[in-house]
Amino acid sequence: MAQETIFSKILRKEIPADIVYEDDRVTAFRDIHPKAPTHVLIIPNYNIPTANDVSEKDEAVLGHLFIVAAKIAQAEGIAEDGYRLIVNCNKFGGQEVFHLHMHLIGGKPLGMMVV
Numbered sequence: 001m002a003q004e005t006i007f008s009k010i011l012r013k014e015i016p017a018d019i020v021y022e023d024d025r026v027t028a029f030r031d032i033h034p035k036a037p038t039h040v041l042i043i044p045n046y047n048i049p050t051a052n053d054v055s056e057k058d059e060a061v062l063g064h065l066f067i068v069a070a071k072i073a074q075a076e077g078i079a080e081d082g083y084r085l086i087v088n089c090n091k092f093g094g095q096e097v098f099h100l101h102m103h104l105i106g107g108k109p110l111g112m113m114v115v
């Protein structure tokens, strides 16, 4: 079993979050420390801890993350200008919450990725 994280509590509505989208497979809510005017986290409704833990059974839900990201980008009015989708993995990737999540960041020019 995957460990509980703060995102499990958000899914169970035990702690507040600004939820912008939810369905039976994924939930999306605004990041508590936004890096841009739009900064939404999209998560599967069950815990996959990291990108390393992804397997065949997750294929549909992970595809759905992209579909929902595109819908939210439209709803936020940032689709045409563009945005960035990021999934961080483990220490070197800067992952802090071990419930796989996609960052949807936009609403201003983000510049080149700097590593």
Ligand code: DGP
Pocket: 006, 017, 018, 029, 030, 031, 032, 033, 041, 087, 088, 094, 095, 096, 097, 098
């Ligand atoms: P990452 O570094 O990829 O694991 O990103 C985790 C993000 O989660 C980080 O940008 C801050 C956000 N975050 C952490 N705790 C909470 C919380 O309790 N509520 C919300 N809305 N976001 C959170």
